[in-house]
Amino acid sequence: MKRLVVYQSATGFTAQYAAWIAEELSCGAKELKQVSAAEIAQCDSVIFGGWIMGGNISGLEKLRKMNPAKLIVFGVGAMSDSEQVRNSLKNQNHLEVIPFFYLEGGLAFEKMGFFPKMMLKTLHKAIAKKENRTEQEEDMLKRFEGSFDHSDRERLAPLLKEVQEI
Numbered sequence: 001m002k003r004l005v006v007y008q009s010a011t012g013f014t015a016q017y018a019a020w021i022a023e024e025l026s027c028g029a030k031e032l033k034q035v036s037a038a039e040i041a042q043c044d045s046v047i048f049g050g051w052i053m054g055g056n057i058s059g060l061e062k063l064r065k066m067n068p069a070k071l072i073v074f075g076v077g078a079m080s081d082s083e084q085v086r087n088s089l090k091n092q093n094h095l096e097v098i099p100f101f102y103l104e105g106g107l108a109f110e111k112m113g114f115f116p117k118m119m120l121k122t123l124h125k126a127i128a129k130k131e132n133r134t135e136q137e138e139d140m141l142k143r144f145e146g147s148f149d150h151s152d153r154e155r156l157a158p159l160l161k162e163v164q165e166i
């Protein structure tokens with residue numbers, strides 16, 4: 001059974017989770033930009049992880065076009081894990097029939113480029129101005145203020161269970 005972990009990470013949280021998964025499964029981990037369709041075709045299963053931007057799992061569409069035989073997806077973001085967050089990510093990324101796992105990463109402002117940093121600050125200001133904020137917006141307001149790291153190897157248990165059952 002040939003497995004491969006493929007990932008797209010901007011500030012390192014997704015890369016860290018990919019490395020932990022590869023270690024647990026004793027398989028390789030590669031950045032999406034270093035992987036070819038021919039390589040994906042040789043795999044029985046691909047575990048893909050992308051960082052979340054505005055609810056989109058980055059790199060997922062590119063990976064999907066390579067038609068992996070079996071795909072398992074994880075998304076890494078800064079929001080608190082909840083059923084609501086998981087369901088909205090599933091819907092937005094068309095993952096209704098594909099196993100999907102949300103993993104809390106964190107925020108690393110010091111590693112972000114100018115534009116992502118500006119986008120987050122603008123989003124934070126816009127939410128702060130709102131009067132009737134949803135639970136998710138309250139969460140964003142608290143979390144998108146400064147850098148933090150919530151990545152934790154323990155969060156991988158459900159994903160590893162799913163992969164090992166295939």
Ligand SMILES: Cc1cc2nc3c(=O)[nH]c(=O)nc-3n(C[C@H](O)[C@H](O)[C@H](O)COP(=O)(O)O)c2cc1C
Pocket residue numbers: 008009010011012013014015050051052053054055056076077078079104105106107108112116117119120
């Ligand atoms: C412009 C921008 C938009 C973001 N949008 C979301 C989001 O919609 N949901 C979320 O949970 N996290 C969001 N984040 C936070 C990142 O997903 C989070 O920092 C993640 O851990 C980054 O992973 P990486 O280190 O692998 O790049 C956003 C970050 C940036 C810079």
